[in-house]
Amino acid sequence: MGQELPADVLQHALTSAGVRPGDEVIVPSYGTSEVVQAVRRAGGLPVYVDIDPDTFCIDPAAVDVAVTSRTAAVVPVHQFGHRAEMTRITELAERRGLLLVPHAVQQSSSAETVKRQANAAFLTQRLSDVITPRVAPGTEHTFLQYVVRVPGNGRPDRDAFARTLRSKGVRCQVPVQTPVHRMPPFRRDVWLPETERAADECLSLPVEAGMTRRELQRVASACNALGGLLQPA
Structure with missing residues (x-):
């Protein structure tokens, strides 16, 4: 598990990854508003998708359904200390041509x-x-x-x-x-x-x-x- 990125740092990560004004960015709605604020500041349009009921993290299947021709990126938020299903999300991002912008910096267990x-x-x-x-x-x-x-x-x-x-x-x-x-x-x-x-x-x-x-x-x-x-x- 890692340290969550502040909104301004995540905004920079989004723009550095290639998100441009008008691009759709898939995010979960269950959580804080910081991710959505970062997407907006980067000029992106947040697209809300549902969570997995067991992990409370973004549901990869919901991400897949939400992708359109305007979708540029997905932000997989780790929730309450549980990691998002990164293997499936990474595969999906590669298959659908999406940017993958993590919401946390990895840290070792303490x-x-x-x-x-x-x-x-x-x-x-x-x-x-x-x-x-x-x-x-x-x-x-x-x-x-x-x-x-x-x-x-x-x-x-x-x-x-x-x-x-x-x-x-x-x-x-x-x-x-x-x-x-x-x-x-x-x-x-x-x-x-x-x-x-x-x-x-x-x-x-x-x-x-x-x-x-x-x-x-x-x-x-x-x-x-x-x-x-x-x-x-």
């Missing part, structure tokens, strides 16, 4: 990363009433965020779950409140069902490297205690 991964594994083994993160085979996940799905009826149940956890002293946050394609400055009339579902269901739980096993168990116990309150739709 002791902090290893500890986060261990903490994530601990939670995954103990959580019983949320859908825990899935890691694609052969792909690294550094767990910059530990993102679960809360079963139930979408955003109302997820938000109620989060409020209850916070009342018990468990730090948690909604990782993506509003997909970029629904933000007023970047709005587009597109239907991205997996993106919308993730925005309604996902919650980030703490797995920082400095957490103790006792603290992690407290998180798991608080979540599991709510399982009977929220039934799947």
Whole structure:
């Protein structure tokens, strides 16, 4: 996993790669607006595509469908510490003649990363009433965020779950409140069902490297205690 590029650096990377004003650039909507800002500053037209529901990263199949004669590039964003499916995206870019502009600078694993991964594994083994993160085979996940799905009826149940956890002293946050394609400055009339579902269901739980096993168990116990309150739709 690597360090995400700031918008101005990504803008330079896009223009250096060959993106010109009016070119379409395929990006995910699930995440921050920095990528879209960089595309716009480079003169490109952002084209939003859906995510893979397991990894929350850009879906290579959706990228393939979105390519037009005006498409110049794709930005595969690594999400929450999970790498995008770079083998398929690289093959697709080569086959369709697209520029591939990474959104991160590669870095080696650190002791902090290893500890986060261990903490994530601990939670995954103990959580019983949320859908825990899935890691694609052969792909690294550094767990910059530990993102679960809360079963139930979408955003109302997820938000109620989060409020209850916070009342018990468990730090948690909604990782993506509003997909970029629904933000007023970047709005587009597109239907991205997996993106919308993730925005309604996902919650980030703490797995920082400095957490103790006792603290992690407290998180798991608080979540599991709510399982009977929220039934799947």
